[in-house]
Amino acid sequence: MEKLDSFKVDLRGMTSDTVSYQWHIDDRFFSAVQGPEIQQGQLDASLKVKRTSGVYELTFGFAGTVKVACDRCLELMDQPIEAEQTLKVKLGDQFEDDGDIVTVPYEDGSLNVAWNLYEFIALEIPIRHVHRQGECPRDAEFEENDSTQEKEKPIDPRWNELKKILDNDKK
Ligand SMILES: [Zn+2]
Helix, strand or coil, X not given: CHHHHHHEEECCCCCCCEEEEXXXXXXHHHHHHCCCCCCEEEEEEEEEEEEECCEEEEEEEEEXXXXXXXXXXXXXXXXXXXXXXEEEEEEECCCEECCCEEEEECCCCEEECHHHHHHHXXXXXXXXXXXXXXXXXXXXXXXXXXXXXXXXXXXXXXXXXXXXXXXXXXX
8 A cells, every 4th residue: 555655644743733735646546545436537636634622624625537437338438526525533542433533543643545535536426427418439329220210110101091091980
Protein backbone atom coordinates (compact mmCIF):
# COMPACT_ATOMS: atom_id res chain seq x y z
CA MET A 1 0.00 0.00 0.00
CA GLU A 2 3.08 2.20 -0.41
CA LYS A 3 1.49 3.86 -3.41
CA LEU A 4 -1.24 5.24 -1.18
CA ASP A 5 1.05 6.79 1.41
CA SER A 6 0.22 10.29 0.23
CA PHE A 7 -3.34 9.71 1.48
CA LYS A 8 -2.19 9.37 5.06
CA VAL A 9 -3.67 12.24 7.03
CA ASP A 10 -1.93 13.16 10.26
CA LEU A 11 -4.53 14.17 12.82
CA ARG A 12 -2.75 14.05 16.15
CA GLY A 13 0.14 16.09 14.82
CA MET A 14 -1.98 18.90 13.37
CA THR A 15 -0.30 22.18 14.19
CA SER A 16 -3.26 24.34 13.19
CA ASP A 17 -7.00 23.77 13.37
CA THR A 18 -7.39 23.41 9.61
CA VAL A 19 -5.28 21.56 7.08
CA SER A 20 -5.88 21.06 3.37
CA TYR A 21 -4.79 18.33 1.01
CA GLN A 22 -4.96 18.05 -2.77
CA TRP A 23 -4.59 14.93 -4.88
CA HIS A 24 -4.90 13.96 -8.49
CA ILE A 25 -6.44 10.53 -8.73
CA ASP A 26 -5.85 8.32 -11.75
CA ASP A 27 -5.81 4.63 -12.73
CA ARG A 28 -2.88 3.94 -10.40
CA PHE A 29 -5.00 4.99 -7.44
CA PHE A 30 -7.82 2.66 -8.43
CA SER A 31 -5.50 -0.29 -9.03
CA ALA A 32 -3.82 0.28 -5.64
CA VAL A 33 -7.14 0.55 -3.78
CA GLN A 34 -8.54 -2.52 -5.59
CA GLY A 35 -12.16 -1.57 -5.18
CA PRO A 36 -14.79 -3.65 -6.95
CA GLU A 37 -16.72 -0.90 -8.76
CA ILE A 38 -14.06 1.30 -10.33
CA GLN A 39 -10.76 0.38 -11.99
CA GLN A 40 -10.10 3.53 -13.99
CA GLY A 41 -10.72 7.23 -13.66
CA GLN A 42 -9.33 10.73 -13.54
CA LEU A 43 -10.35 13.04 -10.72
CA ASP A 44 -9.12 15.97 -8.73
CA ALA A 45 -9.70 15.46 -5.04
CA SER A 46 -9.32 17.74 -2.08
CA LEU A 47 -9.63 17.34 1.63
CA LYS A 48 -10.10 19.91 4.31
CA VAL A 49 -9.58 18.80 7.89
CA LYS A 50 -11.13 20.95 10.59
CA ARG A 51 -10.44 20.24 14.24
CA THR A 52 -13.05 21.29 16.79
CA SER A 53 -13.01 20.11 20.42
CA GLY A 54 -11.45 16.71 19.80
CA VAL A 55 -13.42 15.90 16.66
CA TYR A 56 -11.92 16.13 13.22
CA GLU A 57 -14.31 16.97 10.43
CA LEU A 58 -12.98 15.79 7.09
CA THR A 59 -14.59 17.34 4.02
CA PHE A 60 -13.73 15.60 0.78
CA GLY A 61 -14.35 17.20 -2.58
CA PHE A 62 -13.86 15.43 -5.87
CA ALA A 63 -14.57 16.10 -9.52
CA GLY A 64 -13.71 14.23 -12.68
CA THR A 65 -14.72 11.08 -14.48
CA VAL A 66 -14.58 7.38 -13.73
CA LYS A 67 -14.87 4.51 -16.19
CA VAL A 68 -17.80 2.22 -15.62
CA ALA A 69 -19.51 -0.34 -17.84
CA CYS A 70 -22.55 1.02 -19.70
CA ASP A 71 -25.72 -0.82 -18.65
CA ARG A 72 -26.81 -1.22 -22.28
CA CYS A 73 -23.69 -2.19 -24.21
CA LEU A 74 -21.35 -3.18 -21.32
CA GLU A 75 -18.51 -1.14 -22.84
CA LEU A 76 -16.62 1.26 -20.61
CA MET A 77 -17.97 4.79 -20.58
CA ASP A 78 -16.99 8.00 -18.81
CA GLN A 79 -19.21 8.73 -15.84
CA PRO A 80 -18.79 12.34 -14.70
CA ILE A 81 -18.66 12.70 -10.95
CA GLU A 82 -18.63 15.78 -8.78
CA ALA A 83 -19.50 15.74 -5.10
CA GLU A 84 -18.59 16.60 -1.57
CA GLN A 85 -18.71 14.26 1.41
CA THR A 86 -17.82 14.59 5.05
CA LEU A 87 -16.40 12.16 7.56
CA LYS A 88 -16.03 12.65 11.31
CA VAL A 89 -13.00 11.22 13.03
CA LYS A 90 -11.81 11.15 16.63
CA LEU A 91 -8.87 9.64 18.44
CA GLY A 92 -9.48 6.78 20.87
CA ASP A 93 -8.27 3.45 22.18
CA GLN A 94 -8.83 1.32 19.11
CA PHE A 95 -10.02 1.54 15.54
CA GLU A 96 -13.78 1.72 15.28
CA ASP A 97 -16.29 2.82 12.66
CA ASP A 98 -19.84 3.12 13.97
CA GLY A 99 -21.17 4.73 10.80
CA ASP A 100 -21.26 8.26 12.22
CA ILE A 101 -17.74 8.63 13.47
CA VAL A 102 -14.50 6.82 12.86
CA THR A 103 -12.23 6.29 15.84
CA VAL A 104 -8.53 6.14 15.13
CA PRO A 105 -6.10 4.70 17.73
CA TYR A 106 -4.30 7.49 19.52
CA GLU A 107 -0.88 5.81 19.01
CA ASP A 108 -1.36 5.94 15.23
CA GLY A 109 -2.85 9.41 15.31
CA SER A 110 -3.39 9.31 11.56
CA LEU A 111 -5.83 7.91 9.06
CA ASN A 112 -5.16 6.76 5.52
CA VAL A 113 -8.18 8.14 3.68
CA ALA A 114 -7.59 6.36 0.34
CA TRP A 115 -10.35 3.82 0.96
CA ASN A 116 -12.76 6.45 2.34
CA LEU A 117 -12.17 8.54 -0.74
CA TYR A 118 -12.68 5.53 -3.00
CA GLU A 119 -15.96 4.67 -1.29
CA PHE A 120 -17.25 8.24 -1.55
CA ILE A 121 -16.47 8.28 -5.27
CA ALA A 122 -18.11 4.88 -5.82
CA LEU A 123 -21.23 6.10 -3.98
CA GLU A 124 -21.68 8.81 -6.60
CA ILE A 125 -22.07 6.38 -9.50
CA PRO A 126 -25.74 6.49 -10.43
CA ILE A 127 -27.59 3.16 -10.22
CA ARG A 128 -28.39 3.34 -13.93
CA HIS A 129 -25.49 4.50 -16.04
CA VAL A 130 -25.60 4.48 -19.81
CA HIS A 131 -23.77 6.22 -22.63
CA ARG A 132 -25.13 9.61 -23.58
CA GLN A 133 -27.69 9.51 -26.37
CA GLY A 134 -25.98 8.88 -29.70
CA GLU A 135 -22.76 7.62 -28.09
CA CYS A 136 -23.82 4.09 -27.20
CA PRO A 137 -22.94 1.46 -29.82
CA ARG A 138 -26.30 -0.13 -29.05
CA ASP A 139 -28.11 2.98 -30.33
CA ALA A 140 -26.93 2.27 -33.88
CA GLU A 141 -28.06 -1.36 -33.58
CA PHE A 142 -31.52 -0.37 -32.47
CA GLU A 143 -31.87 2.12 -35.30
CA GLU A 144 -30.87 -0.52 -37.86
CA ASN A 145 -33.36 -3.00 -36.43
CA ASP A 146 -36.16 -0.45 -36.59
CA SER A 147 -35.60 0.36 -40.25
CA THR A 148 -35.19 -3.26 -41.38
CA GLN A 149 -38.37 -4.23 -39.57
CA GLU A 150 -40.30 -1.61 -41.50
CA LYS A 151 -38.86 -2.76 -44.82
CA GLU A 152 -39.79 -6.37 -44.05
CA LYS A 153 -43.37 -5.43 -43.42
CA PRO A 154 -44.75 -3.86 -46.61
CA ILE A 155 -48.50 -3.49 -46.59
CA ASP A 156 -49.94 -6.49 -48.37
CA PRO A 157 -52.40 -5.28 -51.02
CA ARG A 158 -54.61 -8.29 -50.30
CA TRP A 159 -55.01 -7.03 -46.78
CA ASN A 160 -56.52 -3.81 -48.12
CA GLU A 161 -59.01 -5.82 -50.19
CA LEU A 162 -59.96 -7.93 -47.19
CA LYS A 163 -60.39 -4.79 -45.12
CA LYS A 164 -62.81 -3.37 -47.68
CA ILE A 165 -64.90 -6.57 -47.52
CA LEU A 166 -64.95 -6.51 -43.72
CA ASP A 167 -65.92 -2.83 -43.75
CA ASN A 168 -68.76 -3.57 -46.16
CA ASP A 169 -70.01 -6.38 -43.93
CA LYS A 170 -70.29 -4.00 -41.02
CA LYS A 171 -72.67 -1.73 -42.94
ZN1 LIG B 1 -23.42 1.98 -24.15
